Amino acid sequence: MSDSDGASVATAGHLDPYCPYFAAAMGVVGKRWAGEVLRALIPDPLRFGALASAIPGLTESTLSLRLKELEAAELVGRVVHSERPVRVEYRLTAKGRALGAVLLDLNSWALEWMTPVTAPPAVTATSPVPPT
DSSP states (O other): OBOTTSOBOOBTTBOOSOOHHHHHHHHHHTSTTHHHHHHHTSSSOEEHHHHHHHSTTOOHHHHHHHHHHHHHTTSEEEEEEOSSSOEEEEEEOHHHHHHHHHHHHHHHHHHHHOOOOOOOOOOOTTSOOOOO
16 A cells, blocks of 8 residues: 555555565664663663763764654654753654654563663773784
């Protein structure tokens, strides 16, 4: 079945093999660390440092990039509190909260079917270089 633009969509009892809406969603949330960032923000807004600490193996530069992408997709909002020092928090938007339920369903599935990933330590400028 197609929508008014001819795009493939899912309907009751029928699922086309390809859906451009699903592809667009996966283009955003399917990027490395995007799901982890969104999941970490489900319970409460977090500051950058707390968010970076909450996800083992995620570098600050990658977190910064993912937050910008998730903001552009209107899934995450950046809230600046005008106090000294300035405090910035990241929180899910209404669109992001709607996705949160899907992420929690995925989390439940993962608890039942997946083997946990042992996150590698984040590489920093002060990390020792492994011997070759």
